[in-house]
Amino acid sequence: MSKGRQTREAVLDAAVAAASTSGLAAVSIGELARKVGMSKSGVFAHFESKENLQIEVLRSAVSHFIAEVVGPALKKPRGEARVRALFENWFDWSGNASLPGGCIFIAAASELDDKPGPVRDYLVSTQKEWLATLSQAVRIAVDEGQFRSDVDAQQLAHDFYSILLAYHHFSRLLQMPAARVRAFRSFEQLIESARVKDSSSRGSNGRKPAARK
Amino acid sequence: MSKGRQTREAVLDAAVAAASTSGLAAVSIGELARKVGMSKSGVFAHFESKENLQIEVLRSAVSHFIAEVVGPALKKPRGEARVRALFENWFDWSGNASLPGGCIFIAAASELDDKPGPVRDYLVSTQKEWLATLSQAVRIAVDEGQFRSDVDAQQLAHDFYSILLAYHHFSRLLQMPAARVRAFRSFEQLIESARVKDSSSRGSNGRKPAARK
DNA sequence: TGTAAAAGCGAACGATCGTGCTATTCTGCC
DNA sequence: GGCAGAATAGCACGATCGTTCGCTTTTACA
Numbered sequence: 001m002s003k004g005r006q007t008r009e010a011v012l013d014a015a016v017a018a019a020s021t022s023g024l025a026a027v028s029i030g031e032l033a034r035k036v037g038m039s040k041s042g043v044f045a046h047f048e049s050k051e052n053l054q055i056e057v058l059r060s061a062v063s064h065f066i067a068e069v070v071g072p073a074l075k076k077p078r079g080e081a082r083v084r085a086l087f088e089n090w091f092d093w094s095g096n097a098s099l100p101g102g103c104i105f106i107a108a109a110s111e112l113d114d115k116p117g118p119v120r121d122y123l124v125s126t127q128k129e130w131l132a133t134l135s136q137a138v139r140i141a142v143d144e145g146q147f148r149s150d151v152d153a154q155q156l157a158h159d160f161y162s163i164l165l166a167y168h169h170f171s172r173l174l175q176m177p178a179a180r181v182r183a184f185r186s187f188e189q190l191i192e193s194a195r196v197k198d199s200s201s202r203g204s205n206g207r208k209p210a211a212r213k
Numbered sequence: 214m215s216k217g218r219q220t221r222e223a224v225l226d227a228a229v230a231a232a233s234t235s236g237l238a239a240v241s242i243g244e245l246a247r248k249v250g251m252s253k254s255g256v257f258a259h260f261e262s263k264e265n266l267q268i269e270v271l272r273s274a275v276s277h278f279i280a281e282v283v284g285p286a287l288k289k290p291r292g293e294a295r296v297r298a299l300f301e302n303w304f305d306w307s308g309n310a311s312l313p314g315g316c317i318f319i320a321a322a323s324e325l326d327d328k329p330g331p332v333r334d335y336l337v338s339t340q341k342e343w344l345a346t347l348s349q350a351v352r353i354a355v356d357e358g359q360f361r362s363d364v365d366a367q368q369l370a371h372d373f374y375s376i377l378l379a380y381h382h383f384s385r386l387l388q389m390p391a392a393r394v395r396a397f398r399s400f401e402q403l404i405e406s407a408r409v410k411d412s413s414s415r416g417s418n419g420r421k422p423a424a425r426k
Numbered sequence: 427t428g429t430a431a432a433a434g435c436g437a438a439c440g441a442t443c444g445t446g447c448t449a450t451t452c453t454g455c456c
Numbered sequence: 457g458g459c460a461g462a463a464t465a466g467c468a469c470g471a472t473c474g475t476t477c478g479c480t481t482t483t484a485c486a
Contacts, residue, residue, distance in 0.1 A: 003453065004463060021327040026238065028443065041445085042464040050444060101327045106382075110323040113385040114234040114314045120386075127387060158395060162379035166371065169319075169378055172326040173333075174340060182371060216483060217433060241473065254476085255434040263474060 008046045011036050012060040013098065015053065021101030023111045024054045024119070054119045061104045062126050069093050070133060079144040080191065083137045087160055087187060094164065105130075106168050131157050138194075147194045159190050221259045224249050225273040226311065228266065234314030236324045237267045237332070267332045274317045275339050282306050283346060292357040293404065296350045300373055300400060307377065318343075319381050344370050351407075360407045372403055 001009075014035045018027045029050065033043040047053040073085035094103035101107060105127065112120040134157035141147040163186050171179035214222075227248045231240045242263065246256040260266040286298035307316035314320060318340065325333040347370035354360040376399050384392035 002462085007463080023236075023324065030442070030444090039465045041447090041466075044445070045464070107323055109382055109386045110320055111236065113381075124387060131387075155395065155398075158379065158383065159399070161382070162375050162399075165378040165382055166375035168326075169322055169374070170371065173322045174337060174344075182368065185368075186372070186375075215432085220433080243472070243474090252435045253474090254436075257475070258434070 004046070007036070007038070009060075011038075011043055011046060012056060015057045016061050016064075016104060017098055017100055019054075019057055019101075020099040020104040020107055024057065024108055025111065027057075029053070051117070051119060055122050058104075058108065058119070058122055058126065064098070065093065065105075065130075068096075073137075079141045079146045080195070083134075083141055084191070086134060086137055090164065091167070091183070094168070102168055102172050103164070106165060131161070134160055141194075145196065148196050151194045156190065156194060160187070163187055163190075217259070220249070220251070222273075224251075224256055224259060225269060228270045229274050229277075229317060230311055230313055232267075232270055232314075233312040233317040233320055237270065237321055238324065240270075242266070264330070264332060268335050271317075271321065271332070271335055271339065277311070278306060278318075278343075281309075286350075292354045292359045293408070296347075296354055297404070299347060299350055303377065304380070304396070307381070315381055315385055316377070319378060344374070347373060354407075358409065361409050364407045369403065369407060373400070376400055376403075 011032060015027055015032055018032065018035070029044055030040045033040045036043070047056060069086065069089040073082055073089055076082045076085040093099070094106075105123065108123050109127070112123055131154075135153040138147065138151065138153040138156045142149055142151055142153065163183050166186075167179050167183040170176045170182070224245060228240055228245055231245065231248070242257055243253045246253045249256070260269060282299065282302040286295055286302055289295040289298040303316075306312070307319075318336065321336050322340070325336055344367075348366040351360065351364065351366040351369045355362055355364055355366065376396050379399075380392050380396040383389045383395070
């Protein structure tokens with residue numbers, strides 16, 4: 001890799017870490033330059049604007065996310081195993097050492113939700129892709145016969161996301177140690193209620209137990 | 214009310230609105246002054262520092278929250294009705310006209326979750342109080358015999374919060390029109406699964422069908 | 427109504443922001 | 457090893473930031 005790309009990646013790594021704690025807007029180019037031992041203009045030259053830097057920060061985070069969360073999960077067998085892997089990898093990723101402030105997308109989400117522009121547009125598109133990936137995995141589990149056929153894949157993906165949002169809130173802001181187990185308990189309940197019922201669970205069984213969560 | 218308190222409140226109202234969209238840190242005193250038609254130093258004089266301004270912004274939001282969410286809910290009869298009122302008032306409040314960026318506490322939460330200091334400390338204390346209020350209302354519903362005795366009040370309060378976090382995320386960032394109905398569907402499911410089972414669920418009716426909205 | 431206190435204004439401060447421009451240093455290829 | 461181009465540094469710019477200070481206007485009460 002050329003020297004330029006190399007330092008550019010180093011800058012982006014530092015920027016991703018900083019943005020996960022302080023937010024995208026709070027990462028200044030001067031501070032970033034200090035952190036990687038360069039001049040302000042030296043850093044700036046790699047990105048034509050601050051807005052572009054922010055997009056590249058998100059893009060960098062996305063490629064890490066794909067490499068560490070989506071990729072490995074797709075190697076798992078189709079069905080529940082893959083759904084679990086997606087959620088658990090996601091969970092682990094948000095506690096990654098390179099993200100001292102937790103999932104950068106969640107931080108960026110609440111920062112950008114009222115700030116129209118290309119940065120927000122990019123974030124939205126990645127979030128929609130991620131939700132599509134999640135619900136696609138759920139749909140596969142339905143097709144494989146592991147999840148009930150009346151499972152609403154989009155709603156389930158939505159509920160998974162909701163768990164991670166709550167985990168972030170309660171563990172990061174409120175520092176609740178119980179947050180982690182609560183998150184996984186909620187996850188297990190969701191999975192449980194999505195599974196096709198074991199036919200031996202209560203004798204001859206009825207149809208469509210429905211109850212969720 | 215003295216002239217000073219009056220303009221101070223006007224400034225705080227504008228600041229709360231601005232902070233709900235742009236975040237606490239992004240609300241500058243100069244911009245705030247422009248918005249209320251005053252000089253920068255005139256605005257500044259009401260708060261000894263920017264940090265103090267931020268705390269006062271939160272404090273102002275809290276008193277509105279208590280007046281519009283908690284207070285009215287406490288007038289409802291003990292039990293499920295009060296729990297519902299707390300959640301629904303909360304929901305309405307976060308879509309209030311004076312909060313163009315949605316619930317200011319959620320915005321502040323992700324902004325401050327890695328920023329130690331008095332502002333964060335104050336936010337954390339209010340959030341814990343709110344969670345305590347929520348779970349207390351749930352506990353009362355248990356005592357009244359409307360919710361099952363094995364309901365985990367803290368977990369339920371946690372789940373309510375989780376719904377609102379997800380609603381915020383999906384409606385504000387992703388602009389999903391379905392977010393609202395999903396939120397209320399999840400809420401109803403939580404309430405439903407907390408209720409004592411109606412013994413007449415499949416027979417000739419019985420007692421206490423537990424009024425459905 | 428007079429007067430002390432409260433409230434607000436205007437200018438200035440040092441710092442930092444994003445962004446240009448020019449010059450210098452370094453890298454990679456012939 | 458020399459040379460073109462990439463990579464980085466240095467400096468300056470206008471703007472805005474939070475904050476201070478002295479002055480003027482307005483308020484509220486005797």
